[in-house]
Amino acid sequence: MACQAGQAFFKGRMNLRSHIERSVKDMRKYEIPVAGRNLYLHDEFNYGIDARLPAHYKTYYREWQRGPEKFRALAFQYKDGVFEKDEFGQVRRIQNHSGIILYPDEFHEGLWGGEGVIKGVQAPKPAKRWPNTGQTVPRYWFPKTHQAVVYSEVLDQALTVTATPYGEYLVDQYGSLDSYLLQEPVNEVYSRFLLRLKREILLALVRRDLYPHNERRKAKLLAKYEPYVLPDEEADWHGLSLKDARLKQGEMDRLAAQRAQVPQKIALRRELVDLLKGGDMDEVDADLILEPEGDSTLGTAFKSVSKNISKKFK
Known part of the structure; x- marks a missing residue:
């Protein structure tokens, strides 16, 4: 019983200490001298x-x-x-x-x-x-x-x-x-x-x-x-x-x-559409499209649309 009472007292002291630290942190701006405090509040x-x-x-x-x-x-x-x-x-x-x-x-x-x-x-x-x-x-x-x-x-x-x-x-x-x-x-x-x-x-x-x-x-x-x-x-x-x-x-x-965050699939889709419009996909190897290797920047995008692109190269 004495041990439990001691633990409860210590826990209460710790909670009080954390509460005081938060309060002091929130009231820090009021510790500024009068002139500085007025300028800060202004x-x-x-x-x-x-x-x-x-x-x-x-x-x-x-x-x-x-x-x-x-x-x-x-x-x-x-x-x-x-x-x-x-x-x-x-x-x-x-x-x-x-x-x-x-x-x-x-x-x-x-x-x-x-x-x-x-x-x-x-x-x-x-x-x-x-x-x-x-x-x-x-x-x-x-x-x-x-x-x-x-x-x-x-x-x-x-x-x-x-x-x-x-x-x-x-x-x-x-x-x-x-x-x-x-x-x-x-x-x-x-x-x-x-x-x-x-x-x-x-x-x-x-x-x-x-x-x-x-x-x-x-x-x-x-x-x-x-x-x-x-x-x-x-x-x-x-x-x-x-x-x-x-x-x-x-x-x-x-x-x-939330509006500024664009899903990755939409961004990669836009990148792929731009490449198709620019004609940059005509000289790409089909095997590279179907099985991307290494740190290919287009690997993830090509993998999601590999079926549609593979038909184009057949």
């Missing part, structure tokens, strides 16, 4: 499978990484300029605090309009005698959400999503959900669910497969959204996450490699 699309991704997808993904900027400026009330006068007429430097905004998984499944969870601290209650005493309390400010129904006129589909009043306000300002998704910048939409929906809308517009039984409605929508239509190749990549894009590129590489 040029990460130049290595591996990411380097083979289309240029338009790299542009889309870099824009998506910026994240919502309108709500950040609205939440923290950024001020323009460098200096300002306070209520006493004293000139002071403007302090624009960046703040922390979190975007949970629920954000990427609904219509929040760029709103997120604000992380900060709450100031203590002022005291009469010692106003500067007290401790700040960590706090999260959550947006107000509710269930809403949105309608896509291009897809002719109604969807139930978790929305915020600000998200509904943006849709109303643009006139429709399709106009909001097509006209709003990618980083402002930011939600993966909405971007996948935008991809379906773009594909329906570029491939003209919307409203197959209503040509009048189809022509009206195509004319309305014509300025926002992308080429088919860009629309097919638009809205994909980096993980999905890598899977798509890997499948394309696999199919390309």
